[in-house]
Amino acid sequence: MNRLAGKRTGFSLGSTVQANTKGIWMWCVPYPDRKDQTLVLLDTEGLGDVDKGDTQNDTWIFALAVLLSSTLVYNSMGTIDQNAMDQLHYVTELTERIKAKYLRFFPSFAWALRDFTLQLELNGRPITEDEYLENALKLKKGDSPDVRLFNLPRKCIRFFFPTRKCFIFDRPTSRKNLHRLEQMEERELEPDFVEQADRFCNYIFWTSKEKTLPGGHVVTGHLLAKLVETYVETISSGKVPCMESAVLALAKMENAAAVEEALARYGGLMGQRLCLPTESVPELLGVHAECEKEALQVFMARAFKDDAQRFQVKLMAEAALQQFLESKEAVGRAILQSDTALSEKEKQMEEAQEQAVAAQREKEVLRQRGAELEQKMQDKQRSYEENIQQLKVKMEQDREQLLEEQKKMMDSRLGEQEALLREGFQKEAKRMQEEVQRLREQSASVKEPSWMEKAMDGLLTVGSLFLPGIAGKAVGLISNLFRRL
Known part of the structure; x- marks a missing residue:
């Protein structure tokens, strides 16, 4: 062990009859x-x-x-x-x-x-x-x-x-x-x-x-620590540790953290790339689309076993954009408060100008609302398609890794079966053949086109609810917040 670490000392060698290492x-x-x-x-x-x-x-x-x-x-x-x-x-x-x-x-x-x-x-x-x-x-x-x-x-x-x-x-x-x-x-x-x-x-x-979890997710130092805690707590309680249960518990925790990390990346990128007040809704939505794409990549890199896409769906609503814009309202309020520094005459002139264009502005607002709603609908469609595309890439990678793992296991089990047959242990060889057959069936189901649809069922289901139900929110979010800024 010391040689694996590249050191001469470290792990105690124990040169006496008394054991040195505990635990x-x-x-x-x-x-x-x-x-x-x-x-x-x-x-x-x-x-x-x-x-x-x-x-x-x-x-x-x-x-x-x-x-x-x-x-x-x-x-x-x-x-x-x-x-x-x-x-x-x-x-x-x-x-x-x-x-x-x-x-x-x-x-x-x-x-x-x-x-x-x-x-x-x-x-x-x-x-x-x-x-x-x-x-x-x-x-x-x-x-x-x-x-x-x-x-x-x-x-x-x-x-x-x-x-x-x-x-x-x-x-x-x-x-x-x-x-x-x-x-x-x-x-x-x-x-x-x-x-x-x-x-x-x-x-x-x-x-x-690399140490991996079912599904091929590589164990990081953070995940290893959580695995140790989970298994030791289970053993100490007198129960039998279950790999699947531990992995599901880790996935829930890690996916929640992936959402938070992605949202933080989104907010940081929006703050860097968007100068408020901006000229138009298309400009806002364009920056939003770029930042959302990068945030989604952050989520995909960390998340695993989000089989129903419950956590990914949290990144598809307009909550992130809304939170970002609302956080910038303080800027707008600070600008309005600075009006007190203007002279009374300047204020009167400004009010007169505002009254002169009020009627025209009201007409423009009505026109903009229709255009903004259409733009928002298009952005929702884009966001949904981006989520689908990135999920497809991740699921394809997962499928290839799963097939590779199953092939290695099948090859190993076939070799073991041949050895058992040579040794004359028909019963054990038959049991090994049954396991190989199960692996073959699993691989066949993973290769089917329908496997991808089943794996993406969460997003496909959400899509039917996600796109039609935004009209009221779009007007409230974009028209009110964006115009105030």
Whole structure:
């Protein structure tokens, strides 16, 4: 973990029989060669510590690590034997500890075997580390209690972690130097260990994916913090954390924040680009359209799982424009108050001029009202079409990502099915085939043209209500506020 962070010290190594790490320690460093990304390292306390005497604590820490990670590294000593599998019994309880439909969002799995001393050979031929792991995960035939106990952790690893990797490590230095490992320079370590550690780090750096939520939304630091809070609160209350429920709660919070951020961007842009008082309604609406488009882009970049477009609809009403104009009324009132500085004579002349043009102005107002209403209707149509267009782009991106995720999962499950068939486990292979078929059906439905319409149903429904019902508001908003300014 320290080498992943690019440091010699940081996470405590623990050179005595007493465990050092308690709970989960976090370290955030810039991700190597990935601009604007952060590598978040989570170091859990050692599982199976005899001093704790509480296996439930270990089980929850393991479940939490699975929920929060995109790559899970399981670190053990020696070889993969039955004892090592027994120590990994936490994986068999994942179905009881985590409610999740989206197994494709489980992390990839890397088994790190420290102080490995055996030769990598099988049946007289050399094998790779990965082949060694897959051979250790082979199932036994039979239905006796012993066979079921033997197969259970292996089945769970194969089911929950379709992407698997294995690394072996020699001892980094002699036993007498282990207590000062943090002070040792790299040149003092065993060359084989250094080479193995470099291979491991490069694999983690290049293959680890961004942590994403169902729907492909990338987890930011802010969202990760909220995920931790949500899961820990759920576990502490005695309930089973549900990935879908947590994601929906995060989406509601994040989408509300996306609306606020978009409205703030809109107000800021309007203040920069619009000089009041302006000459005409078309000029006002033109600036409004530009600012609304950019604000909508801000919303789309942050929002996720707004399946009914409830939050996007909040950006389609004229509330933002109304709030902006009303905030500028103070400017108008300040200008009117400055009239007291004019001389009485100037005021009288001004009043006379106003009376002279009053009749003409009244006629002009009536003409403008019709024109403004038409312009406002056109602006509403433009706004609606802009929302539809940006939503189409986002939904198409979501569709492509979903199909890519499902293809990866299908490929993985097909490979697992073939392996089970080779090993003679027809029942398990059939179960895997059923899951592949479900994924195929889901992919087929996503590819259908109607998928886009269903996904956009919220805006399509709102559109029928949104465009016809603005006449009264348009006259009140534009005619009154705009003319006063």
